Amino acid sequence: MRHGKYPFILAFLLPPVGIYAIYMLSPYVQAIYISMTDWSGLTAAQTFIGFDNYVEMWGDDQLRKALWNNLILVLVVPVLTLLLGLFFASMLNVGGRSRGGAVTGVRGSSIYKVVYFFPQVLSVAIIGIVFKYVFAPENAGGILNRVLGAIGLGGLQQLWLAEPNYLIWIIVLVMTWSFVGFYVVLFSAAMQSIPRDIYEAALLDGSSRFTTFRKVTVPLVWDTVQVGWVYMAIQAMDGFATVHIMLGINGGVEGAGDVLGIAMYREAFAEADFGYAAAIGVLMLVLTMVVAVAFMRGLRRERVELA
Amino acid sequence: MSSSIERTPAAAGTDRRTFLQRVALAGVALGPGGAFLASCATGGGDDTDDEASEAPSGDVSDDNPLGIPTDQPVEVYIFDGGFGDEYATELHQPIFNEKWPDIQIDHHAAVDIGAELQARFVAGDPPDFINNSGDGQMDPGQLVSDGLLADLTPLFDAPSWDDPSVTVRDTLLPGTIESGTRDGKPYVLNYAFTVFGLWYNAALMEQNGWPVPTTWQEMMDVCADIAATGIAPWVYQGVTAPRYMNWPLLSMATKLAGPEILVSIDNLEPGAWGHEAILESAAAIRSLAENSYFLPGVEGMEFRDAQGLWARGEAVFCPSGSWLENEEADAIAENPDFQMAMMPDPLLSPDSVMPLETVRATAGEPYVVPADAKNPLGGMEYMRAMLSMEGARGFTERVTSLTSVAGSSEGVQIDAPGLASAQAALQAAGDNVINWFYPSWYGTMENPGIDQVTGALLRAEITVDQWAEQCEAVATEIREDDSIVKQTREG
Numbered sequence: 001m002r003h004g005k006y007p008f009i010l011a012f013l014l015p016p017v018g019i020y021a022i023y024m025l026s027p028y029v030q031a032i033y034i035s036m037t038d039w040s041g042l043t044a045a046q047t048f049i050g051f052d053n054y055v056e057m058w059g060d061d062q063l064r065k066a067l068w069n070n071l072i073l074v075l076v077v078p079v080l081t082l083l084l085g086l087f088f089a090s091m092l093n094v095g096g097r098s099r100g101g102a103v104t105g106v107r108g109s110s111i112y113k114v115v116y117f118f119p120q121v122l123s124v125a126i127i128g129i130v131f132k133y134v135f136a137p138e139n140a141g142g143i144l145n146r147v148l149g150a151i152g153l154g155g156l157q158q159l160w161l162a163e164p165n166y167l168i169w170i171i172v173l174v175m176t177w178s179f180v181g182f183y184v185v186l187f188s189a190a191m192q193s194i195p196r197d198i199y200e201a202a203l204l205d206g207s208s209r210f211t212t213f214r215k216v217t218v219p220l221v222w223d224t225v226q227v228g229w230v231y232m233a234i235q236a237m238d239g240f241a242t243v244h245i246m247l248g249i250n251g252g253v254e255g256a257g258d259v260l261g262i263a264m265y266r267e268a269f270a271e272a273d274f275g276y277a278a279a280i281g282v283l284m285l286v287l288t289m290v291v292a293v294a295f296m297r298g299l300r301r302e303r304v305e306l307a
Numbered sequence: 308m309s310s311s312i313e314r315t316p317a318a319a320g321t322d323r324r325t326f327l328q329r330v331a332l333a334g335v336a337l338g339p340g341g342a343f344l345a346s347c348a349t350g351g352g353d354d355t356d357d358e359a360s361e362a363p364s365g366d367v368s369d370d371n372p373l374g375i376p377t378d379q380p381v382e383v384y385i386f387d388g389g390f391g392d393e394y395a396t397e398l399h400q401p402i403f404n405e406k407w408p409d410i411q412i413d414h415h416a417a418v419d420i421g422a423e424l425q426a427r428f429v430a431g432d433p434p435d436f437i438n439n440s441g442d443g444q445m446d447p448g449q450l451v452s453d454g455l456l457a458d459l460t461p462l463f464d465a466p467s468w469d470d471p472s473v474t475v476r477d478t479l480l481p482g483t484i485e486s487g488t489r490d491g492k493p494y495v496l497n498y499a500f501t502v503f504g505l506w507y508n509a510a511l512m513e514q515n516g517w518p519v520p521t522t523w524q525e526m527m528d529v530c531a532d533i534a535a536t537g538i539a540p541w542v543y544q545g546v547t548a549p550r551y552m553n554w555p556l557l558s559m560a561t562k563l564a565g566p567e568i569l570v571s572i573d574n575l576e577p578g579a580w581g582h583e584a585i586l587e588s589a590a591a592i593r594s595l596a597e598n599s600y601f602l603p604g605v606e607g608m609e610f611r612d613a614q615g616l617w618a619r620g621e622a623v624f625c626p627s628g629s630w631l632e633n634e635e636a637d638a639i640a641e642n643p644d645f646q647m648a649m650m651p652d653p654l655l656s657p658d659s660v661m662p663l664e665t666v667r668a669t670a671g672e673p674y675v676v677p678a679d680a681k682n683p684l685g686g687m688e689y690m691r692a693m694l695s696m697e698g699a700r701g702f703t704e705r706v707t708s709l710t711s712v713a714g715s716s717e718g719v720q721i722d723a724p725g726l727a728s729a730q731a732a733l734q735a736a737g738d739n740v741i742n743w744f745y746p747s748w749y750g751t752m753e754n755p756g757i758d759q760v761t762g763a764l765l766r767a768e769i770t771v772d773q774w775a776e777q778c779e780a781v782a783t784e785i786r787e788d789d790s791i792v793k794q795t796r797e798g
Contacts, residue, residue, distance in 0.1 A: 038790070042428045042445060043453040137604025139621070140612040159607030162546050162766070250755040253546060253762060269421060271751060272449035 028285070034278040041274035053279035063280070066251065066258040069168045073175065073236040073259065074291055078229050080176045085183030086225070088116060090217050092184065093191040094199055095209070113188070117181040124178070128245030131174045135160035167247060167257030175242055179235070183228055190221040226299045233291045237284065240265065260284050364684055372465040373684050373691070380411040381685035382434035384424065386441045389633055390499075390672070390706045392416040395438075398701040403692040410685065419443035428455055433677035436686035439495075440672055446750065447495055447673060452792045456494040457676040462687040463493060468695035475694055482742060483670040483711040489748075489794060496690050497670030498702075500709040501628040502649065502729040503554050504666055508623050509648040509724075511538070517623075521663050522654045523559070523591050530600045539622040540600040545608035549762035550746075550753055551626045552592060556761075558652040558667050560588035561741050565660040569743045574795050575786040580778040587655055589764065589771045596767040606766050614638070618645060628671075632725035633707060647725040649732055665739040666732050670711040709733070748794045749785045756781035 035053055037046040057063055092109040106112075119127060136142035137159055138149065145157045160166050194217070202212045218225070240261030243251060249266050251258025260280055268277035367374035383400075385392040392414075400412050415434070417423045421443035427433050428445070433455070439445055450456050463476040463484060476484065480500060487495030512519065517533065520526040530540035544551045561569055564584035571579040595601060602622045605613050611634075617625045618638035625631070632639070632647060639645055651666050674693070676686035692698055699715035702708065707723050709716050709730060721727040733740070746753035760777040763769045769777070785791060 040449045040453050041425060042449055042455055044429055044431060045453070132609070135607075136609070136612065137607045139602070139604055139616065140608045142604075142607075159604055162607035248547065250759075254759050255755060269443075270446075272446040 031278045031281050031285075034275055035282045036279075037275045038273075039275045039278075040272045041268060041277075042272060046275075049275070053276045056276065057279055057283065062255050062258060063260075063263055065255060066260050066263045069171075069251075069257065069259050070237060070239065070287070072168055073172060073239050074233050076172050077175050077179065077236040078232040080172070081179045081183055081232055082225060082229060084176070084180050085187050085228070086213075086218065086221075088112070088180070088184045089187035089191055090213050092116075093188055094212070094217065113184070116184040119178045120181040120185075122178075124241040125245055127174065127178050128242055131170075132161070132246050135170060161247070162253055164252070164254045164256035167252045171239065171243055171246065171257055171259075174246065175236065175239065178242075179232060183232075186224060186228055187221055190224040191217060194220045222299075226296070229299060230292050230295045233295055234288055237288045237291060260287075363682065369471060372471075373461060373688050375407075375410075375684040375688045376682065377407060378409050379682045379685060380413050381436060381682055381689055382413040382415070382680075383436045383686075383689060384415045384417055384420065384434050384438060386420055386438040387416040387418050388441045389630065390708070394702055394705050398705060399689070399693050399698050402695060402698050403689055406692070407688070412689075417443075421445045428677065428679075431679050432681075433679055435676065435680040435682045436689050437675050437677065438672070439675050444673075447675070448489065448748065448750070448792065450675070451489045451494050455678055457678045457680065457683045457686070459487070459493045459496060459676065459687065459690070461684075462496070462690055465687075465691060468691050468698075475691060478694060478713060479711050480670065480713050481738075482668075482740065485796075486670045486742070486744070486747070487673065490792070494675065496674045496694075497672060498674055498693060498711055499670070499672035500668065500711050500733075501630065501671045502666055502668045502709070502733050503558070503626075503628045504649045504651055504729070504732060505555060505653075506625045506627055506631055506647055506649050506725065508617070508620060508645065510644050510646040511620060511623055513646075519650050520653050522657065526653050527594070527598075530595070530598065533623055534598075534600060538620070539602035539605075541595055541624045542602045542605050542613045542617045542622040543626060543765065544610035545605050545613040546762075547608075547610035548754075548758065549765050550758035551610075552765055553753075553757060553761055554667060555626050555652045556588050556592050557585070557743060558665070558741065559591065559655050560584040562652070562659045562661040562663070562665050563587065563655045566741050569741065570796060572782075573744045573748070575745075575782050575793070577783070577786075578779070580782060581775045584655075586771055586775055589774055591655060593764055593767060593771055593774075596765055601765070606762075618642060618647075620645065629709065629726055629729040632723050648728040649725060651732055651736070661739055661741075664732070664735045664737070665741060666736045667742055668733055668736070668740050669742040672708075744794070744796060749791060752781055752785045756784075 034046070036048060036050055038049050038052075039046040092105040092113055094104075095106045095109075122130075133141050134143045136145075138145040138157070142160075144160065148154060148156050158166065160170060198216055198220075199212065202216055207215070238261050239259045243257055243259050243262050244265070246252075247257040249262065249270060251262050260283065264277045264280040264284070267273045267280060363376040363379050364374045365371055365376045371377070381403075383395065385395045396414055400414065403412065404410070413434075415423075418441065420437065420439055420441060423443075424433060424437065425445065428450075439447065439450075447456075463474065463479075465475055467473050467475050467478045469478075483497055483500075484493050486497045487493050489495075507519070511517075515532075515536065517529050518525065520529050533540040543549060557569065557572075560582070561584075564582065568579070568582050568584055571582070602613065602616060608616075614625060614627070614631065614635050615638040616622060618635045619642055629649070639647070651663055654663050674690060676683050676690070680686055693702075694712055696712065696715055699710040699712035700719055702710050703716050703719050703721070707721070707726055709726070716730055721730060757778055760769075760774055760781065763777075764771070764774045786793075
């Protein structure tokens, strides 16, 4: 049996590795090469121009704006989403207390679970279009302004999408809204695997809900939080679909809501500059990897063992 | 019927080609991961650039002035957008086939032209005729500078379809060939003809006895009357496209000072945007914001929402081109009282250089023949059929749009009141037809460049001088960017 082991293994290993190399690895390598050319995306001809695209990127103010916005997304969206996700999940699973001391979710938690997960079922395109009308002017069907007017806060009414300073925060809000449901479900699953007797012990010791959350729940689901955090940071690094649908290809008024994904798309398909677009793509690749590594390391803490 | 997805592979299609096409489609589905950028790219280096020179041809004769091969198929791609593609299958292709029964037309309709054809351009295997339009349009300037489009001079020099003694060139409205010319050569046939102006709610004006303003002073007076009744005088295309307001702005300035100011803008001359007439016009436009004559909230609206409110009678004036009537057909249908009409932009001063009737009009809706096409002459012959009187007239009847073929709308009963008024305005203008080219020459100069600056002017966030300064900065950026091929025009 030992005899034909290697040919046998190779025969099974080569096709998947080959396919992976062709479809996953080679595009990365090609993108890096293209980022050093002036390729327009329309011809077969590419001129090698070295690092010119990267030099140009360095002086590109609009790209800096996009980068800054991505930074906001990467820092704010995961924090908001995680806080909300953890809070909702713990309320759904261990928040209730009244019924005979048993550890359960708050009343109606089975309904809330469905409600929270709802945005996850909708496609990003629908979410984008719906929120465009949340923030539209009142006479064009804007819900938010109408609600503000109806509850006597008419002074807070704004032309949200025409105000450069708000754009990225609107994106933060929409992305958070659309992410939270998934993480509620994810954290719920993690919390359900925590033994009930730990909570009962905490309860007997007179620990408050918040202390229980901080000292019991969070440490025991930390692994899941860490994974979720990295995953979310990668999603936030993108943000393409939401921004494209809500603000358009230029990133909204004065390009104030621009993100790297949009900048890349614009360079490639509106300005026929695939070389520069590939350079932005490489930048995104590097940043995403840096963010992933930084988050993995930064969030590492001692594992709690459930013996 | 052929859909955009099922495409007959090219006869000579190699494995590499089909592979590239599939990878490109898959790449689009994968979205922004750089995969598309990469996968269709490297590997196409061994291209056959001299394919055009091997293109088949037939004998040149009176009957076949372009000398097309009479048995080779022609592959046609039509953008399936506002005009649909039935005008091609039910009108132009029958005209073509009547003359050339042995030529098979391989018709395709596509919503996203770029996504479908980009990989084929890279592979050196483009179709013979493309309606390069819509959101997925491939940048024509880039196509030209990459040498991917065929020079259409043979087409324009050929005798017209209907009359052998008149060339195709002479059947077209003035400005048509120029609008598709780059570096001195015509590469693009712009087929539809668009008239720009101020569109107004004629029913509302009539009911209230408001006169159609001919000068800016009259415009301000009418706006005051309109505003007093609680209706908004103006809308524009909101957060989507403030640049539409550049059209009345530049038209009014041109009427005041003459068409030279447009030449210096198009030629990117320093200080072009600071011309006094332009400043005066910008001040007039800004005064609409200062007096709150815009529909409340329009700054934050999508363009369809803004135009829809206009069609529903919440505003009176809207700057646009003659596609507006088609675009808002659903909103117009909801409001049976609505009657739209077009007026030329008002005069800023009684001693303007050009008359009130001056309108901006231009040929649009681009059709091209790729340089690497298998049968480029077949593609041009197809264009010649489109430009026949029957083809052009049928197009106007079917899709309610004027065409670049002179006189083709004469005698055509235009039922759409908006288009009929545009046709009348164009006739009244005579030779006083103006246009500017920087938006088509330098796409990013107009959008996002001038678009964003004008947006700020319309929100009255910046002064007229700041506006001019920022427009200058946009023009300077284009002027100093060596990677952009520059165009120039005279008079």
